Amino acid sequence: MSSNVNSVANTLKIALILCAICSVVISGAAVILKPMQTANQILDRNKNILIAAGMFDPAVNSNADVASMFTRFNARIVDLDNGTFLSDEDAQRLGLDPLTYNETAARNDPALSDALTGEDDQARIRRRVKYATVYTIDNADGSFESVVLPVSGYGLWGIMYGYLALEGDGNTVQGIGFYDHKETPGLGGEISNPRWQAQWPGKQIYGADSDVAFEVVKGGGPGASQVDALSGATLTSRGVENMIAFWLGERGFGRFLNNEVKG
Numbered sequence: 001m002s003s004n005v006n007s008v009a010n011t012l013k014i015a016l017i018l019c020a021i022c023s024v025v026i027s028g029a030a031v032i033l034k035p036m037q038t039a040n041q042i043l044d045r046n047k048n049i050l051i052a053a054g055m056f057d058p059a060v061n062s063n064a065d066v067a068s069m070f071t072r073f074n075a076r077i078v079d080l081d082n083g084t085f086l087s088d089e090d091a092q093r094l095g096l097d098p099l100t101y102n103e104t105a106a107r108n109d110p111a112l113s114d115a116l117t118g119e120d121d122q123a124r125i126r127r128r129v130k131y132a133t134v135y136t137i138d139n140a141d142g143s144f145e146s147v148v149l150p151v152s153g154y155g156l157w158g159i160m161y162g163y164l165a166l167e168g169d170g171n172t173v174q175g176i177g178f179y180d181h182k183e184t185p186g187l188g189g190e191i192s193n194p195r196w197q198a199q200w201p202g203k204q205i206y207g208a209d210s211d212v213a214f215e216v217v218k219g220g221g222p223g224a225s226q227v228d229a230l231s232g233a234t235l236t237s238r239g240v241e242n243m244i245a246f247w248l249g250e251r252g253f254g255r256f257l258n259n260e261v262k263g
């Protein structure tokens with residue numbers, strides 16, 4: 001009897017039953033937890049938009065404040081090539097809704113993104129979406145109190161994703177927030193440190209010639225368009241500078257800011 005219990009066939013049977021139970025439990029958990037994960041991702045994204053706009057202070061505010069604070073923002077899709085807000089008709093024709101539009105998926109879709117090569121790929125992101133969601137706080141006269149732009153660029157270890165908030169002049173920085181990156185904690189990972197980010201508000205993206213003048217340089221704190229580079233993380237710092245140059249330039253939001261934001 002006992003030799004039968006320990007037979008190879010029995011061992012395989014028990015292993016198979018265990019595998020089946022485990023896979024049901026794991027896939028069940030994945031399905032059940034998916035809505036929670038999605039809700040947390042949205043919460044984190046919205047919190048970073050608020051942080052970039054200088055509206056959320058992690059020392060004072062909590063996650064419970066995010067939803068009510070975020071109601072001040074309008075999400076709208078921008079056509080990056082035309083440099084205009086996408087009309088409701090065009091958004092409908094393209095099947096894009098600012099509340100559900102997924103830029104990560106669009107980046108891998110040839111119909112919704114373009115490949116970047118050579119000098120065009122300053123931020124080293126390989127593909128650029130044709131449409132991007134921006135978040136605005138609108139004034140009654142059609143101008144903006146705040147314009148928050150999604151930005152991304154390669155650091156040392158991978159693509160850094162964040163939001164850059166600008167004042168209504170389309171030039172003065174309100175703040176920066178990163179919600180995903182692979183940089184080393186304590187080195188490049190300091191891009192998420194509020195003390196480093198505190199240098200950004202008030203800096204000017206564009207110089208007198210209307211080209212992007214913003215720099216991340218060692219000892220660069222005092223300049224109107226400069227922030228100090230991270231020590232021991234020159235490559236991450238350069239990645240941040242290239243990210244801003246790309247996304248605020250012609251292939252990024254440059255045209256949109258000229259057409260729709262700057263007075």
Ligand SMILES: Cc1cc2nc3c(=O)[nH]c(=O)nc-3n(C[C@H](O)[C@H](O)[C@H](O)COP(=O)(O)O)c2cc1C
Pocket residue numbers: 156157183184185187188189230231232233234235236237
């Ligand atoms: C384990 C390890 C992790 C590193 N992580 C980063 C990083 O996240 N960002 C970065 O720019 N440099 C990082 N570096 C350092 C780079 O290799 C390079 O030395 C540095 O960017 C040069 O910056 P510095 O001129 O300010 O010293 C790391 C180095 C090591 C050994």
